[in-house]
Amino acid sequence: MHIKELVRRFEEIMSSAAFAEAGEVDTALKILHARRKVLLVLTGEETDMKAARYALNICKRIGIGIEILYITKRNDDITFLEQYLQELQAKGIEYQVIQCKETMKEEIIRFIEKEKGIQFVVIDSQDLVNDARRDKPETLKKWERLNCPLVLVSKLSKA
Secondary structure, X not given: OOHHHHHHHHHHHHHHHHHHHOOOHHHHHHHHHOOOEEEEEEOOOOOHXXXXXXXXXXXXXXXXXXXXXXXXXXXXXOHHHXXXXXXXXXXXXXXXEEEEOOOHHHHHHHHHHHOOOEEEEEEEHHHHOOOOOOOOHHHHHHHHOOOOOEEEEOOOOOO
């Protein structure tokens, strides 16, 4: 960690402490957790629901925000997303939606490299199939070295 990053983090902690001393605990927690977020990857498929529920519950439990990377090839199916955003708002979870049309792995890599504070990525496991025809070799290398935990949510098989 660079010295500038340490100084900036120290300032955030001290600001948070000042708000906590003044009785503004919610503001103090927002300052502390402003940089910590979960990245939820949605593809517009039915299976997104399970990953979305998981991300909502974990964000509520640990008090952090959520970044939603919505990767779709069509714009007509956003009803689920609209309902989900209303639920996030009702629960008081801060969110941001980024709509993308690139390949999934490239978008996730680009987002994690750009954004700091992503704690982990929540994604439906069916969406992460390696496709040597579509995935570029350099993308696969970056994907293997991705420095962020992935939480794979999958549909349980019925036995």
